[in-house]
Amino acid sequence: MFEFLKRKPQIARPIFESLGTDMHCHLVPTVDDGSRSEDETYLCLSTMRDAGYNKVICTPHFQYPRFPNEEEDIKERYQYLSEGLSKRGIDGITLAGVGGEYRIDSGFPERMEAGKFLLVAGRYLLCEFSLHQQLMGLDETLFDLQMKGYEIILAHPERYPYYSSQSHRLEHFKEMGIYFQVNVLSLSGFYGESPRVKAFEMIDKGWVEFLGTDMHNTLYARALVDATHDRKIERMMSHTTFMNAELLSLDANSSSKF
Numbered sequence: 123m124f125e126f127l128k129r130k131p132q133i134a135r136p137i138f139e140s141l142g143t144d145m146h147c148h149l150v151p152t153v154d155d156g157s158r159s160e161d162e163t164y165l166c167l168s169t170m171r172d173a174g175y176n177k178v179i180c181t182p183h184f185q186y187p188r189f190p191n192e193e194e195d196i197k198e199r200y201q202y203l204s205e206g207l208s209k210r211g212i213d214g215i216t217l218a219g220v221g222g223e224y225r226i227d228s229g230f231p232e233r234m235e236a237g238k239f240l241l242v243a244g245r246y247l248l249c250e251f252s253l254h255q256q257l258m259g260l261d262e263t264l265f266d267l268q269m270k271g272y273e274i275i276l277a278h279p280e281r282y283p284y285y286s287s288q289s290h291r292l293e294h295f296k297e298m299g300i301y302f303q304v305n306v307l308s309l310s311g312f313y314g315e316s317p318r319v320k321a322f323e324m325i326d327k328g329w330v331e332f333l334g335t336d337m338h339n340t341l342y343a344r345a346l347v348d349a350t351h352d353r354k355i356e357r358m359m360s361h362t363t364f365m366n367a368e369l370l371s372l373d374a375n376s377s378s379k380f
């Protein structure tokens with residue numbers, strides 16, 4: 123299954139070094155549609171390290187009813203993963219805490235009521251929307267979250283097809299003070315041409331505070347290798363600053379070496 127990692131070409135350059143921290147990935151095994159084993163997580167992390175990352179915040183899906191994860195269980199599984207990887211050892215990259223990627227869906231009000239969110243770096247609530255349809259009452263939910271004090275990061279705004287012709291909606295979210303996180307693999311066309319174009323457009327507008335790998339498995343790792351060969355991404359990285367590097371200075375207690 124992991125043969126591709128032995129084949130050339132490998133990472134061209136560690137073009138994501140300036141980010142340091144990845145803050146969106148699905149590498150806690152078997153809890154969602156991400157990594158299927160500790161071996162797969164290990165190989166994904168090795169690739170991320172070679173691409174320039176040195177810290178990784180895991181963000182499993184919380185999505186109703188597909189991934190009915192509970193925060194306490196995810197924390198235990200993250201700890202188990204962290205200890206397992208610690209025994210194996212890997213140079214140059216560390217796990218740096220667990221957050222969640224929360225889909226705002228019909229199950230979300232209950233989670234909001236419980237208020238037990240796993241925050242990225244102990245501070246940011248990473249949210250996503252359905253990829254297929256706009257949710258009614260979305261603005262009110264986002265506003266309510268902000269009134270409760272949550273700082274919201276919207277995951278991959280470039281990937282929502284219904285916003286591709288509604289730039290004013292994305293502009294509205296920026297006016298609300300919502301942070302945007304673009305997927306690195308959107309920039310290389312992994313999700314198609316429209317997300318690629320939108321991702322660069324939003325970065326050019328200065329709308330994007332964070333980049334995330336949204337790493338799920340070795341297929342994504344292969345695509346990350348390819349992205350390091352992309353000159354347009356490399357050029358953008360050389361003249362754009364993102365907030366990834368600041369994340370862990372806010373949450374010094376969350377890092378665990380493995």
Ligand SMILES: [Fe+2]
Binds near residue numbers: 146148223277336
């Ligand atoms: Fe994700």
